[in-house]
Amino acid sequence: MAKEVQTQAGRCSTHGTVKATREVPQTGFPFVVYGPWRAVAQRRPFLCPECGAAVQPDGPAAAWAGGDF
Ligand SMILES: [Zn+2]
Numbered sequence: 925m926a927k928e929v930q931t932q933a934g935r936c937s938t939h940g941t942v943k944a945t946r947e948v949p950q951t952g953f954p955f956v957v958y959g960p961w962r963a964v965a966q967r968r969p970f971l972c973p974e975c976g977a978a979v980q981p982d983g984p985a986a987a988w989a990g991g992d993f
Pocket residue numbers: 936937938939940972973974975976977
């Protein structure tokens with residue numbers, strides 16, 4: 925299963941500003957399966973590389989990260 929690692933500058937309550945990461949499945953055939961799955965993964969929080977805690981996204985992504993599509 926191909927995975928894509930997305931990175932995002934975020935704020936960990938323990939470690940401060942970190943380069944947070946999350947894995948999302950890469951889109952592939954059949955798209956009807958991967959599309960929604962990927963969409964769900966995209967909504968997961970980014971995780972601190974140090975402790976694995978969810979971090980608050982920083983920057984432009986923060987504007988929509990907390991809202992509904
Ligand atoms: Zn941390």
